[in-house]
Amino acid sequence: MSKGTLKQILLITDGCSNHGEDPVAIAALAREKGIAINVIGILSQNEAYGEHGLKEVEDIAMSGRGVSQIVYANQLAQTVKMVTQKAMTQTIHGMINKELTHILGDEKQMEDLPPDKRGQVMEVVDEIGETVNLEVLILVDISASMDDKLPTVQESLLDLSISLNSRTGDNQFAIYAFPGKKQSIERLMDWTPQLDTIGKVFKKISTGGITPTGPALQEALDLFPERRSKRKLLGEYDEYIEESGS
Amino acid sequence: MMNTSKNPEVKLTPGDIIVGKWNRNQYTILRELGAGATGTVYLARGNRSKVAVKVSHDTLSITSEVNVLKHLSKVQGKTLGPSFIEMDDWVSVKGALPFYVMEYVQGESLFEFMRKRKEEWFGILMMQLLRDLTDLHKSGWVFGDLKPDNLLISGPPPKIRWLDVGGTTMIGRAIKEYTEFFDRGYWGMGSRKAESTYDLFAVGMIIINYAYPKRFDKKEGGWNQLQKAIDQNRWLKKYRAILYKALHGHYSSAEQMREDLLKHYSAKSSVKTTTACRPTRKSSPSVSPPVSQNGRYKGKKMKKRRHMTETVLIFLFLLVFYVVYLMGQTM
Numbered sequence: 035m036s037k038g039t040l041k042q043i044l045l046i047t048d049g050c051s052n053h054g055e056d057p058v059a060i061a062a063l064a065r066e067k068g069i070a071i072n073v074i075g076i077l078s079q080n081e082a083y084g085e086h087g088l089k090e091v092e093d094i095a096m097s098g099r100g101v102s103q104i105v106y107a108n109q110l111a112q113t114v115k116m117v118t119q120k121a122m123t124q125t126i127h128g129m130i131n132k133e134l135t136h137i138l139g140d141e142k143q144m145e146d147l148p149p150d151k152r153g154q155v156m157e158v159v160d161e162i163g164e165t166v167n168l169e170v171l172i173l174v175d176i177s178a179s180m181d182d183k184l185p186t187v188q189e190s191l192l193d194l195s196i197s198l199n200s201r202t203g204d205n206q207f208a209i210y211a212f213p214g215k216k217q218s219i220e221r222l223m224d225w226t227p228q229l230d231t232i233g234k235v236f237k238k239i240s241t242g243g244i245t246p247t248g249p250a251l252q253e254a255l256d257l258f259p260e261r262r263s264k265r266k267l268l269g270e271y272d273e274y275i276e277e278s279g280s
Numbered sequence: 281m282m283n284t285s286k287n288p289e290v291k292l293t294p295g296d297i298i299v300g301k302w303n304r305n306q307y308t309i310l311r312e313l314g315a316g317a318t319g320t321v322y323l324a325r326g327n328r329s330k331v332a333v334k335v336s337h338d339t340l341s342i343t344s345e346v347n348v349l350k351h352l353s354k355v356q357g358k359t360l361g362p363s364f365i366e367m368d369d370w371v372s373v374k375g376a377l378p379f380y381v382m383e384y385v386q387g388e389s390l391f392e393f394m395r396k397r398k399e400e401w402f403g404i405l406m407m408q409l410l411r412d413l414t415d416l417h418k419s420g421w422v423f424g425d426l427k428p429d430n431l432l433i434s435g436p437p438p439k440i441r442w443l444d445v446g447g448t449t450m451i452g453r454a455i456k457e458y459t460e461f462f463d464r465g466y467w468g469m470g471s472r473k474a475e476s477t478y479d480l481f482a483v484g485m486i487i488i489n490y491a492y493p494k495r496f497d498k499k500e501g502g503w504n505q506l507q508k509a510i511d512q513n514r515w516l517k518k519y520r521a522i523l524y525k526a527l528h529g530h531y532s533s534a535e536q537m538r539e540d541l542l543k544h545y546s547a548k549s550s551v552k553t554t555t556a557c558r559p560t561r562k563s564s565p566s567v568s569p570p571v572s573q574n575g576r577y578k579g580k581k582m583k584k585r586r587h588m589t590e591t592v593l594i595f596l597f598l599l600v601f602y603v604v605y606l607m608g609q610t611m
């Protein structure tokens with residue numbers, strides 16, 4: 035049996051974009067392309083939740099049909115994993131709800147089923163979450179203020195790799211940083227199934243004052259591996275799942 | 281923490297009544313038992329009896345937990361986890377909220393219980409836990425989020441029970457939920473695949489947590505760091521061999537680890553029985569606990585032999601009691 039592939043961008047940043055296209059618009063574009071955008075906003079030790087202009091974090095994720103979370107650096111590892119898995123489940127759930135509507139008609143969703151029927155649907159969600167292939171493009175803000183947070187970011191990514199590779203499905207990860215030296219983003223690591231080999235990827239830090247989140251996201255959208263076949267996994271819903279035909 | 285999904289967080293207060301939309305059963309909230317990442321658990325009164333009700337906006341996680349609870353209640357003749365009663369939707373002012381009802385497990389948390397008891401109890405409770413894990417693993421599941429906060433001691437007679445099946449995962453899949461300190465992935469000592477060894481690692485860490493109530497952060501991680509923590513604590517050091525195997529995934533079943541613990545405790549008592557020449561008296565609360573506040577062992581050797589004798593006798597009594605209790609359970 036062939037398996038589907040979920041695509042996600044994981045954006046890790048500590049501030050607001052101040053350059054180029056509106057990242058919220060790009061996130062909406064991502065949604066059209068079937069790529070979910072998750073955003074993690076990192077707070078500095080002395081920052082309170084409300085203080086920061088991190089509303090953008092939520093807006094991007096909402097627009098990109100992903101999950102967002104604002105955390106202190108020490109919670110990063112758990113958050114990265116939680117956000118990624120939650121977004122996966124959310125996508126699969128959306129897909130299944132669409133399928134249910136298809137079968138049952140009039141906007142019937144899992145929530146409308148009697149409780150004891152929901153269990154069976156959930157088993158399918160779990161099963162797909164376990165076996166689906168996943169491509170995560172990690173996009174890390176390396177503007178000067180992120181400097182002291184990067185070792186933690188690196189550890190969290192390693193941790194994410196441990197979690198996702200405990201699944202049956204295959205994973206592909208790529209790491210990009212922004213702002214890049216010449217382009218909006220810079221490749222730190224090409225697509226790879228495991229992140230435990232990454233060594234020190236975040237060496238070169240950009241000290242410029244710009245945070246071009248929008249342009250960075252836009253470029254990231256084109257970095258997912260192309261696939262020949264685009265057959266459908268479940269009925270009509272292939273917005274987020276693409277078949278790899280393997 | 282924030283989330284993009286709109287959570288209509290509903291706080292229920294004592295006296296509130298929730299009614300199921302499907303089964304029409306009614307529950308009166310008595311008090312909150314605890315809140316976590318996935319919802320809030322309340323003590324409530326149903327048809328006369330007290331029950332625990334978990335309310336959450338997250339249909340998926342609620343449904344997933346119900347699946348696990350239903351499965352656990354199918355494991356015959358065993359009480360693994362709180363027994364499941366029903367799942368329903370409550371139509372609140374803020375929309376339909378899924379909830380499920382389960383057995384109310386009354387008891388104290390593991391460490392609360394131990395504060396008032398002698399150290400021997402700890403070993404006995406761990407053996408109980410390992411026995412339950414043996415059954416759970418045999419039925420094809422791994423507990424996942426094993427930690428003291430998810431363990432309650434009910435009774436009498438004292439019996440360890442687990443709560444919060446949010447992490448309970450089918451063997452072979454990726455662990456659904458875990459807590460860093462008890463997670464072998466965090467310590468760099470293995471994957472997060474649901475295997476019996478995953479739970480046994482967590483049991484090892486619960487033993488370490490008992491000696492270091494405040495826990496500790498990862499530094500270099502791996503066996504290197506954990507081994508130091510073990511060796512620096514006199515009480516823990518006695519468990520070194522068992523911990524070594526548990527943390528390295530060398531036990532092929534929970535049963536094996538339980539047998540090792542049992543041997544450890546039996547050996548300890550047989551050596552000391554020779555000094556047991558005094559009749560037991562009511563225990564005094566002065567036996568030194570294995571740990572001090574900062575987690576380092578500071579207790580001095582017990583000065584009085586009398587004390588030791590007492591401890592041994594009490595322990596032997598407990599062991600006999602426990603064996604009788606176990607036999608009673610299996611018959």
Ligand SMILES: Nc1ncnc2c1ncn2[C@@H]1O[C@H](COP(=O)(O)OP(=O)(O)OP(=O)(O)O)[C@@H](O)[C@H]1O
Nearest residue numbers: 313314315316317318319321332362383384385444
């Ligand atoms: N059946 C029960 N009987 C008695 N108390 C319970 C029961 N279930 C849960 N509790 C209490 O409620 C608390 C929260 O429950 P639970 O852990 O299931 O919630 P949660 O949202 O999954 O939390 P987290 O994921 O953060 O651990 C528990 O720590 C426990 O103290």
Ligand SMILES: [Mg+2]
Nearest residue numbers: 316318444446
């Ligand atoms: Mg939980």
